[in-house]
Amino acid sequence: MNHESDQLDLIDRSLLRLLQEDGRRTTLDLAARVGLSPTGTSQRVKRLFRDGFITAVRAVLNPQKIGRGTLVFIEVRLDQAAPHVFDRFAEAVAKAPEVLECHMVVGGFDYLVKARISEMAAYQDFLKRVILPLPGVRETHTYASISDVKPDALLPV
Template identity: 80%
Template sequence: MDNLDGIDRSLLRLLQEDGRRTTLDLARRVGLSPTGASQRIKRLFSEGFIRAVRAVLDPARIGQAQLVFIEVRLDHTAPHVFDRFAEAVLRAPEIIECHMVAGGFDYLVKARIADMAMFQDFLQRVILPLPGVRETHTYASIANVKPDALLPI
């Protein structure tokens, strides 16, 4: 973060709020020429500060209204088990995030499914067959208190 000045930070904030802003709008808001703003944005992409620009979809509108979090404990912790688990998770489209964690379990899985009626199928078809799974605990989200939070810049 050392090489970010105030203008870079402003551009990142503005693009987080709305990735569809035009270069002209961004330039006006940060006090640069459109060319200057465009060059900075290209640099922010090339240096990896901006990884992607994408649409945020409404999960309910596309049939994935239910959000579940699943604690996964593996039967043993060895590099090959972690590798096989990670490879399998990458192939499961319902899993939208998966984090290896420190604490009382090994992974925290975040998944989207249609509804809780479909959960049993998802658990048996996707989660339990993952390599090395010994135990799971599921938490169904009933309200999203802070959706799509922006990173503090």
Template identity: 80%
Template sequence: MAGLDTIDRTLLRLLQEDGRRTTLELAERVGLSPTGTSQRVKRLFREGYVKAVRAILDPKKIGRGTVVFIQVRLDHTAPHIFERFSDAVAKAPEVLECHMVIGGFDYLVKARIADMSLFQDFLERVILPLPGVRETHTYASVGDVKPDALLPI
């Protein structure tokens, strides 16, 4: 975070907590004029410190109340397999995150589904047809301990 001063860090923290804060509110919180605050916020966006501002939805209210984590092992590891897998998983709307990892498996997939009664369908329709999938292990979340955590600044 070189190049960020205390005001920039405070602005990032405030925006991360609530992206709907007005420039006037931000200015009051950091002790700058609204114009100076607006310029800083625009710079933080322009320089890529802030990637997006969006609403956090209640997953249960939109029919996505169950989180599953799926370890995926591929049948072999080669650049073209990784690329095909990544392209395919990016198109699956149920998949929230997918991380290539080092260890006993190749990918860790985080997905949201309506409930466990629909899990088998999701697995057969989305995960197993992904390119190169050899083996999966699934873990269903029974509670959110720290969902949507803010990044430390």
């Protein structure tokens, strides 16, 4: 099986690991760590962006500090498995700022939603205001996280 990752050599993989750890690393720092010139390093990083191996560089915020300390996972079952229902649901959930991720899944429900809210006291409002009015929602089950065991894990490269 041919994967795009087969195009990556050891230096590319090292750059990806280093940038995942800290996206603010300078080209000089990266070059020193991988044993290339700054120009060669810069060209490789630009190629990794251009080829889609790196899709964004952003700050990781502390949810507690910004009033989003409660993490919930919500299983959502839709009332019918029609393409237009899935499309409407996906469009609507993409607009909800509390929703961090939403995945269509195979199994006993249709979507798994990951959301951050201020506290459990605000959850009922979030459920009534955001999740239940979404198109086609028939049933939900919610799981509140009580501990981040491995949050924001780095991808193995």
